[in-house]
Structures are given as structure tokens and as C-alpha cells.
Amino acid sequence: MQNDRGGGVGKESSGAPLDVIAGSLRRERARTGLSLTEVAKRAGVAKSTLSQLESGTGNPSVETLWALCVALGIQFADLIDPPRPTVQVIRANEGPAIHSERADYSATLVASCPPNARRDIYRITVAPGPGRESQPHMPGTVEHVILSTGRALIGLIGDPVELNPGDYIAYPGDLPHLFQALAPDTTAVLISETS
Amino acid sequence: MQNDRGGGVGKESSGAPLDVIAGSLRRERARTGLSLTEVAKRAGVAKSTLSQLESGTGNPSVETLWALCVALGIQFADLIDPPRPTVQVIRANEGPAIHSERADYSATLVASCPPNARRDIYRITVAPGPGRESQPHMPGTVEHVILSTGRALIGLIGDPVELNPGDYIAYPGDLPHLFQALAPDTTAVLISETS
DNA sequence: TCCACTTGTTCGGCTTGACGAACGCAGTGC
DNA sequence: GCACTGCGTTCGTCAAGCCGAACAAGTGGA
Numbered sequence A, B: 001m002q003n004d005r006g007g008g009v010g011k012e013s014s015g016a017p018l019d020v021i022a023g024s025l026r027r028e029r030a031r032t033g034l035s036l037t038e039v040a041k042r043a044g045v046a047k048s049t050l051s052q053l054e055s056g057t058g059n060p061s062v063e064t065l066w067a068l069c070v071a072l073g074i075q076f077a078d079l080i081d082p083p084r085p086t087v088q089v090i091r092a093n094e095g096p097a098i099h100s101e102r103a104d105y106s107a108t109l110v111a112s113c114p115p116n117a118r119r120d121i122y123r124i125t126v127a128p129g130p131g132r133e134s135q136p137h138m139p140g141t142v143e144h145v146i147l148s149t150g151r152a153l154i155g156l157i158g159d160p161v162e163l164n165p166g167d168y169i170a171y172p173g174d175l176p177h178l179f180q181a182l183a184p185d186t187t188a189v190l191i192s193e194t195s
Numbered sequence C: 001t002c003c004a005c006t007t008g009t010t011c012g013g014c015t016t017g018a019c020g021a022a023c024g025c026a027g028t029g030c
Numbered sequence D: 001g002c003a004c005t006g007c008g009t010t011c012g013t014c015a016a017g018c019c020g021a022a023c024a025a026g027t028g029g030a
Helices: A017-032 A036-043 A047-054 A062-072 B017-032 B036-043 B047-054 B062-072
Strands: A097-099 A105-111 A119-126 A132-134 A141-149 A152-156 A159-163 A168-172 A177-181 A186-194 B088-090 B097-099 B105-111 B119-126 B132-134 B142-149 B152-156 B159-163 B168-172 B177-181 B186-193
Touching: A017 A036, A017 A047, A017 A062, A017 B062, A036 A047, A036 A062, A047 A062, A062 B017, A062 B062, A119 A177, A119 B142, A141 A152, A141 B119, A141 B142, A141 B186, A152 A168, A152 A186, A159 A168, A186 B142, B017 B036, B017 B047, B017 B062, B036 B047, B036 B062, B047 B062, B119 B177, B142 B152, B152 B168, B152 B186, B159 B168
Parallel strands: none
Antiparallel strands: A097 A105, A105 A119, A119 A186, A132 A177, A141 A168, A141 A186, A152 A159, A152 A177, A168 B088, B097 B105, B105 B119, B119 B186, B132 B177, B142 B168, B142 B186, B152 B159, B152 B177
């Protein structure tokens, strides 16, 4: 572990992948209720290897990880990306509301994937005005917007698009973007997807 | 009671991960326009290693893959899961329309994640009537619906919920479910999420 | 034509991950 | 009390990944 050839470029983004993988392995194994020995046996890897991986030690190869994924019945990406949600119902006037610094913008989070969200679904209500500029979010974020009612100017700053009811737009959320209502009673559904 | 761990969920991933990773590395490097030597240098790995990986030989460790991901500016999961979209606009009257056997139901697919979709986003338009019953989809599917306009009876058959504009509901898509409009001009956004 | 430069692919070596055995612990039955 | 079975961790050994250098192949300029 002396030479840190991994380090290289700055952006460490989501932290050390090894720790994330270690946590995922523990979590998923706990979900199945299997013992470390049993999982290792099913995956065809030495239990010593699995033990070290779950403790965050080591630097597994993809073959090892793949075998463990099969044994745990999960997708490869689930080791580094989070698990999924279950089921939920929220009324229009319920749910956590997120208000902008200005009163003419309100977003209600209707579906999130705790604890580490992959995609959040919001219902947006905006009053006509100068519009709301959002700063970039996490790298890899993609935002999908479907206009429900009204009219709005949505998209990347510098190249927004005017949307009418039913129109759909997707844009990278890790770039500065805009949501400006052009008509009263403008509502939309926004899906913020984090990769 | 034993779920066969291999195929527990229907959607099979694309077989050997090493080949998928090899293809992803080539594709992403081609996208950036960088040379093999340059990518290897930026990632801090030997170009011989990268060469072998792109040819499908070898069994890389996560540190190596992580370094390459950083150098290529992509997410870890993109190596095995497909690449992400960029920007897209679909007008209300555009996009692939999926019409029901009855003429009073139409769904437009506005966003999918090919080839192995995790979540699809539809815009739904339904006319009042006896409603549309959907047969169960893939196991693990979750459907999210946000009503845009109108009024509708949505949810599992036997326990549907009446929604008004802005209301949100999520239900397991792998059980029989219903979408029945109760008012004219009923539109909604439906997110079908496959695990 | 020759030379300098780059790209991507093969070879020895050193490092390291994966394996199997042995270990300490806890619970159980004789 | 003792042997036994299961758990998860730690210790040597061997194979394999990773690296650096040398290698063919292709390009541009003098």
C-alpha cells in the first residue's frame, strides 16, 4: 500500500470505493441473513478473502466481486451504487416541501431513496417571475422535467428551452440551470437522478 | 422458498463483466478522444495494463478501474452499466407513443435507460372510462405516478386510490394495478423503476 | 529517404490479491 | 467437564495483477 498510484487526479468524489464496497457487502449479506462462511462458499471465494473485503482491507478484482454479487443476488453496480426504495404514497398537500429563497418557487419531495438517493422525484410549483437559477449539483446528476401545467423556460443557463404542458426535457444537473415560469399556475414533475 | 440467486430478478446482466468493462473502456476513451498512453498516464496506471484491459485480458482490481474512471471522467457503474444520456427535449406531441388496446389511453415514453433500463418515464393521458388494468410487470418493479391534471383512480387492483392533481402514489408494479380516469383531460407522469 | 515522434502491443520483475490452514470464540449435546 | 460444530479473523504460500522497458507499426517533417 505504499505507492498510491490510485490517487492521481484530484476529484475523489464519492469517497474511497473500497469502503463503499465493504459496507455494501456487509449490508447485503445482512439482508440475506447468510453467514460470511456461507456466502463465501456459494460465491466460490475463500472466506478469508471475503472477511478482508468486508473489513475494507484489500483491493478485490472484478471476478471476485462478480462472484459475490451473484451469490448475494445483487447487481454489480449495487455494490457501489445504493439499494433501492420500497413503496410510498404522498398527497398533494403533504410531504416535505422545499421552498426557495423566493416565495414564488416551491418543490415537494415525493420520492427519495434513502439513505443515499439515486433519484429524487419532486413536484414543482412556480409563479411567473425572473426565474430560479440553480447551482450545479453533484457530478453525474441528470434532471428530467415534465411540464404539467402552465409554460416555462427550463434548461441550461445560456440555452434554456421553452416548454408547454406535456413537454419533456432532460439536462445535466451538474451544470448551472434555470427554471423560469412564463405563465401562472405553472407546475412540473422533476426527477433528479444521481448516478 | 429458495430464490435462485442467479436469476432471482429477471433482467440478466450482459454476461461476462470483463468483456463489458473492456468495451466500456474502449468506448469511453474513444469518446474523450484521448490516446491509450494519455489515459494511462492520467490514471496513473501502466499503459500495458490498460492495453490488456481493453483487450478483455486480465482481471482488474477496483483501484485500477477507479483510477481509470476518474481519468475518463465517468462513474464507476458506467463501466458495467450503460452510459448515461446527455440532454434531450421531447415535445408533447412527439416521442414514441404507446397506445393501449383501447383508444382512451396513451402513454409516451420520454426517457429510458437502454439497453438495460432501470427506470422509464412516461407521460400518460387517459380519458374517463372503465379504466385500464395492467398485468404485473417484472418482479421488483416500482411505479411512481404524479397526477398532473384531472382526477384518477390509481393503484393496486382491490385497493386503488383516488388522486387529484399533484398527488403522488407509488406501488409495486409486479402486482396487477389500475389506472382509471375520473375526469376529462386527465394526465400524469409515470416513472416505472426496475430493480 | 531518413529520422524523430507517437500509438498500441508484448516481455521479465516485483508486488499483491486470493487461497487454504490454523486460530480464538461462542453455543450445543454427550 | 469435554468434545463438537459453527462463526469470523489471522497467518504463510502461490498465482496473478501491475509495472517498466523493449518492441513493431504508423505519421510528419527535413
